[in-house]
Amino acid sequence: MNSHKLPVGSYIRFEKPQLQAVIDRLRQLGYRTVGPRRVDEAIVYDDLRSIDELPVGYLDYQDGGVYRLRHSADGGWFDYVVGPHSLKNFLFPPRDRVLEAHREPGGWRMETPAVDEPPIAAIGVRSCDLHALAIQDRVFLEQEYVDPAYRARRANLFVLAINCRRAAATCFCHSMNTGPQVTRGYDLAATEVDDHFVVEVGSDAGGHVVTAADWVPSALADVERARQQSQALKRRMQGRQAAAATRPRHASSAAELGPAAELGPPAESGRAAELGDVPGIGAVGESDVAQHQPLGRFLDTRELPELLLSNLSHPRWEQVAERCLSCANCTLVCPTCFCSSVEEVGDLTGEHVVRQRSWASCFTAEHSYMNSGTVRKTTASRYRQWLTHKLATWHEQFGTSGCVGCGRCITWCPVGIDLTQEVAAIRGDES
């Protein structure tokens, strides 16, 4: 064991099971360690104490409105991509108590509950989610009003990032310049290479924690191989982009899906065999990671804000509204969406009131409710508001796009509405 601290920028390698020592060190330091877990037929972030709890060998098959897991004996430790949860679930939790008020003789006594939780160490975070984290930082920390609960949780966050070796059919980080290679906001960044991890130290905290593992310095060849894995994935995603640009869009996703696109039962049951026919869900050794994978979506971002804002009356808004359920799933799984509603919950006596903050969505009527009624009455106006905010006016508001290309809004839309297709239609690439 090495106990000194490794400098930022150093590369080391350790055998995969050594990840346990890193988790143990984090826990000794008082962190709540969270990472990918298989829960309810999806990979979500949850408490992770042991490497035995990792969904090793699982691959996620994703498309519009479809998410399926399949186990592959050749799958790596982190070859699934992103599930419905993101870091938002921890830093900006779905429900939070922001104020308590108690009536006392002479007035109200107000209390702001302090964030009294152990710091979070997130393991297995992807590049797209680190970009989403930076966007939420901008929203909650870098504007006129700072969110104290977010600040408290964020300040102590530890991130062990993973470089993706595989993309789901819904991924388009390459279009948004947010991946697949991790470039920012990590304490440690690991790449799976054969039976070990190549790890880059990104912070002092990371340099300290990682020494818990039985590590050796990384040879230049290891570092190069790790980097090439990410670059190869990006090239393949861009290859898809080039292909998408030269053929009709509507031919792309449906044809690839085959029978698995049907809403069959999850991987464990009888229909699982069908998933074997799907590219990217079959056996995945390292070479397969490069060869048999869905290559993601593509979003043409050229002058995107101008495009959307000059097409506010485009017929496509009404067309998508016919499919849109205004159920809010897209916004709730989005790692950058930050809307919440605040409600005062009083008891029958009226003596005790709690101000609760809950995730909210621009797809609900109450979101735009004012004293004269709901401003955005139609689903078309809500979808347009969401998409133009996410991809256009977000730039004016926060100096960045609101989209990181993680594809969650596509996968978790119950009817599979695909924002990349909607944008392409407005651009005139598809009618």
Place this chain on the structure above:
Amino acid sequence: MVRKPRLAVFKFASCDGCQLSLLSAEDELLAIADAVEIAYFLEARTQQLDGPYDVGLVEGSVTTAHDAQRIRDIRQQCRYLVTIGACATSGGIQALKNWADVDQFISQVYAHPEYIQTLASSTPIGEHVVVDFELRGCPINTRQLVELVAALVQGRQPRVPTYSVCVECKRRQTVCVAVARGIACLGPVTQAGCGAICPAYSRDCFGCYGPKEQANLVSLTGHYLRHGRSPDELLRLTRSFNGYAAEFREVSESLSESGS
């Protein structure tokens, strides 16, 4: 001291489950009894005080000519009339008879059909009188009921969301059963309020809170049909406790036509 609001609870064709939700609000029951005068609530007390009432909670649907008249009398006695539960709000599971031959049911079920007096249909309270507020669910949620009573006592609007069950699923971090398991779930078109119980147990939402605001059943059922669900399965899904609610009815009738 301000006069306490007078509360009355009335039962029509129903299973009593929604009234029981009020009685099972054990932690709040004494506070409720303190905040309002329970003037008429046969399931809770024998004392029956005459109207008028400030608030009338109505459980159940209208299935007899007698009840069709009784709800009109009750409406005149109540300042605010609130329906509680799927039966009162949309006709309930007994509204299945609206698509069937009631005389045939009666002759098959009852030894002496001649004693049965019933209408051919089960209809929501709102088809007979003006309703001021609807509390959804089969049964209603105790927490929402307490919120309703608190709002009425405090003279404010009750905070009862009209958005989808999906919002509650995501807030409790349940993985979507429709997307991850391929289960035909009505959550995206059903009003929240239950706390998204069923999907948390890996099963479908079957719409017991009825249609949410701007429910798009045409899109959702169309999607399920295109992904291998049968019209018959979706017909059964949409035609249950709130099957007679307009949005559900419209799509189930169209499924029924396409299936036959």
